[in-house]
Amino acid sequence: MNSLTFRLLEVFQEVVDGGSVTAASNALALSQPTVSLQLKKLSTIVGLPLLEHFNGKVHMTEAGEAVYRCAQEVLSSQATLRSQIQALQGMETGSLKLAAVTTAKYIAPPLLSAFCKAHPNIDVHFTVGNREQIAQRLKQNRDDIYIFSQPPEDPIVQAEPFLDNNLVVIAPGDYTGPDRCTLHDLVNEKFLLREHGSGTRKAVDEFCTRAGFTFRDPMIIESNEAIRLSVASGLGLAILSEHTLAQVSSNDIKILRVDGFPLSSSWHVVTRKNRPLSLAATAFAQSLLNKTPA
Template structure:
């Protein structure tokens, strides 16, 4: 396409990532009219509308999604070249786009902090969301590195386990029901579960399917913190990652001794086969993989 430039692709990417022209203008230090003009020019070059407004939010058209994927590949290749040149010049700078599922927010910051201290000139963009949101970002090729407990199914995926993610059964501190038991012995208890689609829920459902177990009228709560607080308040039992419990006081919570628990799950570092990784992204990925014993 004639006159298609890095800048046009960068502006489009920032509008999509930021969700608005205003966000992109702030990120790129450009005026809103300039950003709008760049979008119009790009749309004219492509010959099709790239964005549409729905419920007050910007959404990509099918053509927009194709342009966005192109922008990701072109700009990530440009970033990789820049960091390689800078490395040859003896400079350690670059950018890292990291996205992690919500439960991983307990483990990612310490690792990211250690990496940033070792590489102080790195520009980091860290996104946290539920599994559906992060899987959506992966599908759109929006980030360099992802952390999942249940990686998405995709032919372009490279996923390597780098850390244990053990799931335990927890109860209120004053719980006096079955203990040293099987999950079937807890069938009469009220369970608080994550929503369908979350990595924790997926692991729990897979275990229950193998065991022929089903929860009786569970309460669905879309937050690990809310589940932990609800259990502490006596609303019921739950199955959560040990990492969730390690981040807060557990005076009002006890871990039950249930057969087959903890469920041994893993954290995975995930990248796309079709996205060239910069030296910065490769270095961060390697820092995670070095945790493997």
């Protein structure tokens, strides 16, 4: 394939990741006409359209997805080589692309902060999204490392637990209903649940299936913070990770003693087996795995 360059692949990757020519031009410090010209050149080289616009958003064609996978592999290998050469030269630089599910934002920043202080010259890109969004990024090979509580089941995925993630049943601080009970004793209580697709909801649904329990008319809220505040204000009960309660007053939230809880799970460091990790990404993964589970 003639004239296919690192720069063309980099521009295409930034357009896809940023969702627009404008975002790519800002990220790469290029003019928008230059980015558009690079895209046109790449499409001409491939011989097929790579992008299409639908409802104001950029979407990859099948050919675009193939080129994007190539860009990820080539640029990742290039970054790995660069960091290895720099390490040999005694320079600790490089980049780290980290993506985490929303609940992990309570644990990732302190870990990332400690790592950045120890490695100040490493360029870090940190993305947070719901489980479906981060699973899609993993599928597209967009990041070095992912943090999941419920890793996708895929033979190309490598997942290693590094920290406990227990789910508990919580109630308002002034709650006087059933406690030291089973989930069935709470069947008449209003529950506030995460949306389908979140890791927390997946774990809760699996537990309820095993227990033969069904929530009655639950309220769906797509944010841990909103659920926590709603419980504190008396809207109902919820099942959340203990990590989301770390900075909450015990007067606002009460953890109920329910049979089968806390639900035990773990946070996992997730990588793709076919993606070579840079020295920076390898060091960060190792820093997580060296942590003692809570």
